[in-house]
Amino acid sequence: ARAEDLLPVEYFHVVFTLPAEIAQIAYWNKKAIYGLLFKASAKTVMNIAADRKRMGVRVGMTSVLHTWGSALTHHPHIHMIVPGGGLSPDGTKWVASKPGFFLHVRVLSRLFRRLFLDGLVALHQAGDLAFYGDLERLALTDAFTTWLTPFRKSEWVVYSKPPFGGPEAVLAYLSRYTHRVAISNHRLVSADADTVAFRWKDYRVKNGDRQKIMRLATPEFIRRFLIHVLPDGFHRIRHYGLLASSARKANLTKIRKLLCVQPPDQADVQDAEPDVTPLTLREPCPCCGGPMRIIEIFRRGQKPMSRAPPREQAA
Template sequence: MTRPQLEIADIFRHHGQQWRDTHQGHVSLSQLKVMSAIENCRTQVLGGHILRCQACEHTHISYNSCRNRHCPKCQASSAKRWLEARQAQLLPVDYYHLVFTLPKEVANLAYYNKSVMYGLLLKVAAETLLTIGGDVKRLGAKLGVTFVLHTWGSAMTHHPHVHGIVPGGGLSADGEHWVSCKSGFFLPVRVLSRLFRRLYLEKLYLAYQSNSLMFFGRDKPLEDEKLFAKWLNPLRKKEWVVYAKRPFAGPKAVFAYLSRYTHRVAISNSRLVKCDCNGVTFRCKNYRAKTASRYRTMTLDNDEFIRRFLLHTLPSGFHRIRHYGLIANTGCKQNLVKVRQLLNVIEVIPETKDLVEEKPIKQEPIFVCPECGGPMMINEILISQLKPRAPPMKLVN
């Protein structure tokens, strides 16, 4: 795989230290860790190993990856592993793609309350789908949904929304039947939008009453309960965007499509055009354009580009991929077994005779020589230059 001409790491290495010095005291520890990880990813700082081909004696140095979930270079392998793990959950039914979006006013407050308000976005979107799907007037079935949180638009502005993938049906209330939705239609978007809005604002107010929200800058006056209640009133009348796309072309395309969303970062290296003293130029999508040429280039100065990228740093330990309903982690295996029985789907299990010693499984070499295609072996280990961090010291009174 060839290295792109320009990477996020290059921008951080050339302009990151100046940005850190300029914004000293206003950068979170999580953002500093993201910058450091991306700068050191696949460099001698993290160590690595020297490979040597057994056939042509070609040598190659391979440096270790940072494995940070915000690093563009480390997400391809993670997406592949995630996709392989999800293949067992595919069902022979239509799948639908839904998007739940927070309005701009709520999104501004969410930037300072990521753990609380991003978590509410995922939970409320799931509760909305499960509630409407379970209504006997709609579908009357228990659904299964996978949600993925995104916090950016094409220009890296703060735009929190979730992508959901839902099979077109679910288990009946008694668990003895599979209930399918109408072909090409899942659930009414307007009904989903109304319930999503009401539930989110209710839970947001409960979070306010429990002092779980923080307010800064222009939102500082909202600390007053009367002003906060007044701020909520117009949001109850505003249209909240819930978008349902057309069903996928077969279940095999579902998770292949979703895997590109699950491990995507604010901007990929492939979208970068150039970086110089005038700023960073990258490709972005113009959503207002209805023509085929929706892509254009945008240039931001280096300071603003780094700021926008780090806007989307997630809190430590926050899960941006979550499963609800039938495929929730607690009862996923049992529910899928039941659903396959109702759909007459036979799960393919490898026979034991294929695993005996007489038929050994051929293993491909982990490292392949780029010159001759032969196997490469690790000849030497390169030690990381980063020193292990000592445990925090206990203060003695």
């Protein structure tokens, strides 16, 4: 589905990160804080791109929420994939960004900081935030206002990675990272009732091997993993601007006409998918060595019918 949405333009990868102290509020307010993170980051890019001193265009983006660091720590951030350009205000032409450059990250950082903090204050005033433990005092308006003051002057982390190497690289990124969970199986080294060991990357190491092994008590590993379970029904992939679901098809059709390109043929998209080896069951059963028989074939996502195993035929 996303392959059909790709345009023959340069794509940029922008990351928005929350300060650790503010991210701590999300422990008890995941839906509110993560939703605000989506909203503030998207509005930041759309507002600055629409500024005539910058690009003066309407842009679209796909945002993906990650809440973890390499060591399973709480590190909420948004990965944003943005086509390099946008529609002019009157919608009559496509305006491309400068090659290899999208928007100034410092300008993005300043506006993102203001929009997020304004939204955070609004949530507090509406009584939509809960505080516990050492932060319970922040439920009081004066204490919350005082606590926020330093964050209005500190630098917030927004950075732009090098542009993707074409639309195909965008598709490869989406297929690998959008539905990733906090840790994948290949990073696990060992596990038992007492300890879990896994590989992690230490970004504090400037020169040398960043790959290290971390060993955690099993309850602590479980605690860290469960931090990243999202609220029921929460969407961690969202589309904004020109790529918003309600108008995406119409906007993409218009943009392709302006770029004088045709949409990707569905047959070509299917041909690009990796070949799947057909199921023959020529391999013997790994348990008894006898031939295996096909009992039922069902499609991906379809539940197999509940039935008893076949009886062995008498010789």
